[in-house]
Amino acid sequence: MSEIEGEVPPGRVVDALELVLQTPPFLRSPKLARFLRFVVEEELSGQGATIKAYTIATQALGRGPDFDPSLDPSVRVEAGRLRRALEDVYARHAEGLAVRIAIPVGGYRPRFGVLDAAPVAVEAVPDPVSGDLPPVPVSRPRPAVALSPRGEGAIIALLAGILLVLCIDLGLTVSARLAGGPSPTREIAVRGR
Template structure:
């Protein structure tokens, strides 16, 4: 049973926020961490409707009061990065998270949804079960589901493609070498016959 936004307590949202801010995507980017903290705290304080690009820029991202969101798209760019960081945090580091925090496209006001326990805890693997060399990462976006390879899966695909390319280059080299060798012998035969 999923909980509605009104049924999720502010304490659970704050606990989730603190866990998210310790996830690698937010540890790597203090700017994104400030952005997320600001919009979540404003929403919990009842000021979510007043969260606009200007307030985020000046109060969370340290921009000057003369910031003009119609001329400077930096808040929109950072919002896109924030959405990707949230997707990554939930896909790769979801342990202990009970609430899904999203910032829907087209605005900066966060939304909160309950996560099912099965969605948070990965299934335990046995020692005999082979590890998937190409793990998939699925992220939800409005009206679409985007699926991509994790960084480890990307490295495996690149290594596989490099190996295939190497085999093809060796095969091509051997084919050309064989043809050149047989072509040289054939032209020598013709020259001998012509004498």
């Protein structure tokens, strides 16, 4: 699953945001969910340039107006956790997500990218030990016609039968010619004269 850079329609970003917020890492942490929703909505409303540690702390994380980002690393720490949570979502819970939301290191403004193929649901092959799904969802192209192994066997048997009939017919024709019999084609030609 690769990412295509460029403008992403806001509606698709909002759809992706709502899906991301329903994934386990964000359900476990309301604080990270509020952080993500705040920065995405600010960016979409054209206020991305004003996203600072102070605005995140006071408007998303419930800190008071005395919050001092030069002495309190809370927002920096939560931003790091938010990046890890997003990585986890796109690695393990990306079913149906068509837009990637990322917060590049060194800032708080989100970046959006269209994923070229939304992954299909991971085939459930549970780990016998932990029961977890494989870490990376695999997107597989679907064949135009899906055949079961039984169906494939029937088609192979049918083709083999046709080939056998053709071989028998060819053998009979060749043996008839070798026996010196008149060829039907020549007989027709003689009659035609």
